[in-house]
Amino acid sequence: MTTVQKVFSVVGSSVPRVDGIDKVTGRAQYVADLEVSGMIEGKFLRSPYAHARIRSIDTAEAEAMPGVVAVLTSTDLAGIGPYIGRGKNKDQPVIAMNRVIFAGQPVAAVAALDRATAEEALAKIQVDYEELPAVISIEEAMAEGAPRLHDFAERNLCAHHELVKGDVEKGFAEADVIVEDEFDFPMIYHYSMEPHTAIAQVDGEDITIWTSTSQAFGVRQDVAEVFHVPLSKVRVHVNFVGGAYGSKSGAKIEPLVAALARKAKRPVRVVTSVAEAMVTCRRHAITCKVKTGVKKDGTLVAKQVDIFLNTGAYAEIGPTVTGRTLTRILGPYRYPNLKINSYCVFTNTPSAASFRSIGGPQTAWATESQMDIIAQQLGIDPVELRLKNLVKKGEELRPKYRPLDTDLAKGLKLVTDKLGWDGPLSKTGHGRGVGFGTTDPGAPLASTATVHVLADGSVVFMCGTSELGQGAKTIMSQIIAEELRVSLDRVTIRPIDTAFTPFDRSTGSSRSTTVMGKALQLAGSDARRQIVELAMEYFECPEDAITLQDGAVIAAGKRITYGELINRHFADQGGELVGTGYAHSGMAPTPANPLFWEIGIGAVELSVDHETGKIHVQKYVTAADAGKAIHPLQCEGQDEGSAMMGFGHTFYEAYRWEGGQIINCSLVDYKVPTFDDVPEEFESILIEDGNGPGPYGAKGLGEGGIIPVAPAVANAVFWCTGARIKSLPLTPEKVWQAIRQARKA
């Protein structure tokens, strides 16, 4: 299905990862591996209460301990901006002031010569708390008379978005069948292999941070705002990051580590534990109350949804996710009448952050589950029902948004063919399910890239994209090698150092290959243009007489290397050429949102052990629209990894609460998928229509595959057991009980 646009030398090839050897030999250094001269260790004291007033903090005993360099409380932040938060939502104190509003919130921090001393010192800090009533669930938070977390937020409502199209009441009046369901998706953890880790060094106005982040420039901006210094004074280093999935977007622990380093007057490192990372951020728990009207023939006519997001203690990215759910609840289906309301609700829990496909799996859990409920009620094959209602390529999906840029029916056919779909129940009694992820991925614009062609023809480039394990270093190197017509081994990507690396908005929102990739493509072609100009002067020939090949220019049977051309241009003194590329507002189509539609399609076949409730996945097929796969193996890896991550929240994951505390915040108690969970058959399909706005027609992927997993599985469970489960995860116990319930009914 690949549309070949041109002959590529390295783009489109699954080359060995450029950081592969560094990673397998352990040479790749993560933040916790770094040693900064004079560095000491920091630890945070965290609130044991979900909601409490802080009457006083006595740090005297901790401060007196040998080996303790500094003890920090909110009083140390006087005179600097004490709040952080994503975008305009600056409501989260760097460290708790007179109140804590979730269990795990930092109330003090210690810097000591070693970690054991720091931990011991934490125990010697006396905090006098006055416990207050806490709200953990949305119901509690929105209840009449509930404690209010933020003065401005009546009934703890953080944000509200609405999408209206047509007349939903009229639509329901025309419907033959109306279904109403409520679906619950719990809080879950990102589970990056590497918990939040940062080192900070503060010297006057100069602040240097080494951190595990997907957003070096976001950390720069947040820290600059907290400490009231220009962007140019904050230097953020990022090289290898052990996964992020949204948990490392924007400043997390960095401002507090910097404040601690400022007080300690020494570089301070803070390595959080998994338990600490789990209270640093998490995914939004979402409840969807969905009412859908449909004609007998399966045509969807109206949809009304109330979406409630449990956003936690602070706004963070909550308002954005709330807005995004308006599209995501639609799935890829055509509705003439819509009324979607989405409510973002504060609770006394850790703040919800970005998480692979914000609001996507939670809303698809409702929409795609309900599609099969409708199919069953109407007696229509679930695939047929979907095909009937799919928005077509070029058609509007959400009012005022860019029309759909992909052929979903074609994609669905690829997936169902691969699964061997001939109905939701196989001849052997296995259940089958399908689902879509059709999302506006955000992919915010704003990337700048530079490439330097050196006097020996070797090439280096600067790129603010974090290597999170996704293979960014490799993809970006391929783009530069392709544009400059050099072999990949001549190309070196520099680590991120915001002192030098030009701006990149973030690594996430499926934007890197598309947006930063575009900036790099333009930087590469800018440098190539300069080489061509030097060659035209050297050969005294027109541009079309020139061929670039393997780091050299060929014209009229003569050959000169890039290095020779550059040296000659710079009076035989060395020299180098710099190419610059921008991805900015001019890259966006009109209407501007989204830059592209991100597509994931999943289909599953499974059996259920009726005695234990355990689900066994026979086969899973996932498809993603890559536009153009620059590194097919990595694209498949992204899509498969995304689907496997979906297996986590489908089968295992959920924060468990007791008295305002998370009681399963360790990897013993909080299970995530492992290789044992890979389905017997696991297929991934890359769709390459070359229609993306990125380099060579690429578009983002990696966020689509996670979306349809849970509803596809729940639908398959339904078809082979009759049990319809509307809350995740699908634990054996829950499945077993649902089957018993279904049998009774």
Next chain:
Amino acid sequence: MTTVQKVFSVVGSSVPRVDGIDKVTGRAQYVADLEVSGMIEGKFLRSPYAHARIRSIDTAEAEAMPGVVAVLTSTDLAGIGPYIGRGKNKDQPVIAMNRVIFAGQPVAAVAALDRATAEEALAKIQVDYEELPAVISIEEAMAEGAPRLHDFAERNLCAHHELVKGDVEKGFAEADVIVEDEFDFPMIYHYSMEPHTAIAQVDGEDITIWTSTSQAFGVRQDVAEVFHVPLSKVRVHVNFVGGAYGSKSGAKIEPLVAALARKAKRPVRVVTSVAEAMVTCRRHAITCKVKTGVKKDGTLVAKQVDIFLNTGAYAEIGPTVTGRTLTRILGPYRYPNLKINSYCVFTNTPSAASFRSIGGPQTAWATESQMDIIAQQLGIDPVELRLKNLVKKGEELRPKYRPLDTDLAKGLKLVTDKLGWDGPLSKTGHGRGVGFGTTDPGAPLASTATVHVLADGSVVFMCGTSELGQGAKTIMSQIIAEELRVSLDRVTIRPIDTAFTPFDRSTGSSRSTTVMGKALQLAGSDARRQIVELAMEYFECPEDAITLQDGAVIAAGKRITYGELINRHFADQGGELVGTGYAHSGMAPTPANPLFWEIGIGAVELSVDHETGKIHVQKYVTAADAGKAIHPLQCEGQDEGSAMMGFGHTFYEAYRWEGGQIINCSLVDYKVPTFDDVPEEFESILIEDGNGPGPYGAKGLGEGGIIPVAPAVANAVFWCTGARIKSLPLTPEKVWQAIRQARKA
């Protein structure tokens, strides 16, 4: 005398140094202040013999010492390129192989956990030497049957250059008076405050070096060549350098430190002592045999010179200096007939390197001394004699070279007026002398610069110029602030990191303000152009309706900051603009050499204590042609510092030799000028004709002022004592003896 070209906001102002506070508070870190994680200490074992065969080296005892991590000899360099050297002169082994050819040459190196252990281990290395006859002076080196240092170099001749013009024999035939003299200028030391210091870390192909160098990119290239890796694999960090004066041009100790780190598998730091720095490099000792023919009226008609340079053990920069002496021996005078031969001679001494005005002070010592000898013989005032023979602006100075670009007579008048010249002997019996430095400063092309304008309007820029104390960080920041119309405090210069910083050829040869300054000016104006384009789009107005002021754009009474414009362009996501500027061969005039003429003029008035021979300088006037002084105070500082440095070789400095050893290689035995040596009256004059090829008409200075000092002083001594001294330094003992000699005659 300033030609005002335009109104400047910050260029032309003596603003406080941007690195001033860092330097006075000690926050500025020099290489020896740096701590690289895991770093250990290295020391070099150096040959005690000026010439010897190495029969064997036994490192076993040293290697067995506790705390010793690695002991390196030449066998460890098998498989890598063992030679270094400037440009094409790759003749110097990184570490001595089977022979040493100067006392002080490294024969082994130790890396140990601390410096004391490393030093102790040096003593335990057994080197079996077979001593060979050595040549220290040019006479010894060129003598029949002298030991040959390099196979190719017959009679130890390293290089030979000749300049012929007209017919020198015919010229002498036409002359009324012919004078013949021989002048000697000894080996001297650069005396940077900071001796050579480097830290190296080697990890596979990746080599990282922190070093005190004036040529980060030269070190990169030299190290890449030695270790056979691409330029992109060698990362050189430079921030603050404690003086260089040519002693830190190109790789010096860095390849050996890297080889040691490679063997030790840990970062290694080597901090050399002053004694070690003195055997690392030095200035060329030069003997000039000068024969000049002149008419009775003072018109010069012919000059024949044989110049002999004692270049030391290896070629280093010797061939280039030898070539440069051909121009420099001319001074600023018109000769219809010339025959100049310059010979570069190997000796068993440390290699001579670049040194502030290569070949300049040594040749001016001859030419300007002899001008007064001629003046005395003809009974013409020395100033009159010079004025009569000065090359005029626009006239040829050296055949095929760019015509002179400055009015020397005007400059000389400024200086002699300031001194109150009315003859070489004052009414009070003080002697007076004048002299010129008129040189082709090299100023090689090849600089690339980038500037980033950030989303809050703060500005950062990358510039490969080393801050040697000369104030480069300040000058370069002024250029960027000027071009971008922002205040200086919004501008931050980054330290040099060749992983990111674009190429700069070197800091030296009076090139930085002119060549790198030009690249920065172009980078700044490139970024400014982008800002103007965004503003034209925003204001929907033509370019000429736009004013840039203090980081904002104003049009039609409205104002928008750069930051707001950038954010808007990058879809409100931050973003940044990158401007690039190149100084390359297109910047050079035709003929290409030199880019400009560098001018220094000096005049002195002094008295001599006839009882002790001690010279007392009443007044010294120095003038330099700045073209346009971007920072007048720093320009004056450069010119005054240059003159003061000249006082060193005039009065004190010379390597003293005994048995192939330097016997005064410590700062106790080797005196340099201090504040006590500043003349009673010390005036400096900046000439600003705005005619330089650099930004705003700037040209290089700092190398001119050192040139005329010694002959001006020696001439003044002659006029008030009758003693003519033709070898430096003018120690009291030598002056006293010369006076006695003159009295006898």
